[in-house]
Amino acid sequence: MPETPDHDHDLHGRFSVVPAAYVVFLRGQTHTREVLLQLRQGTGYMDDHWACAAAGHVERGESVFAAAAREAEEEVALTDVVLTPLTAMQRSNNTGLAIDERVDYFFACTAWTGEPRIVEPDKCADLRWFRLDSLPDPVVPHELAVLTGVRDGALQPIVTHGF
Template sequence: MTGAAHGRFVVVPAAYVFLLRGAEAHTEVLLQYRQNTGYMDDHWAAAAAGHVERGETAYDAARREALEEIGVTDIALEFVTSMQRTRGGEPIDERIDFFFTARAWSGEPRILEETKAAELRWCRLDDLPDPVVPHERAVLDAVRTGTTTAYSTFGF
């Protein structure tokens, strides 16, 4: 019997990678412009992100997504926050998102899933494009202000 049959929610895990570059006052983040995904299309989002697969750690998922989506390897991941997320009481699966930053990697980031991303762009943390996926924007704002915490929530 599934969790839904018991009236419990199902937690869906995902990993996000924000590549960063530049000095602290002028830090830039690499974002992708989403298209044709069915979720948050026409929004700016992490250059690499996706579901954590069965038997995979969030770190492994972040490395895999960075390779699959933007072609970078040897990524030096730094854990930022875990975010428990919902959509204000809507009957959807609850989410647990694991956010990482990286300032070192091998390879030049490029779009590898051309049907899902229209553009990659380096953007200053203090001048992000509009719109950014709202829960990702919350994390980027916390990274910019140095106010990240190990655990955060969104949508409750």
């Protein structure tokens, strides 16, 4: 009988992680740079927190770039996004469950087609531009770490969160 994977390991017993793509929409000059954030609602995860305007899981067989572009269109109706890698974040919620072990790929986006708008009102209560030096409270903690790094010009290519 063939072995079947459980929630924490693949067929070869390797530990698995959940990949996600985040799009950090930016506009303006360095000293007045703004980021587009959504106020989460009805998702069951970090509701009532501000978060990147577009983010989501990478689907099986999908590149992280394709996932970021898909999420931009699905969540804020923006297409032709020009994506520049910002950082990769290995993240843990320290539960021991695979669903809580993540690799998040963050992209900067400064050029796109369309005007941002809320596409999923059941998951997003508000969508606004904020100056990086005046972010709302609260922001999803691991996303705040990235936004702070962008603001300060100190973001490393690979970061960790929750360890």
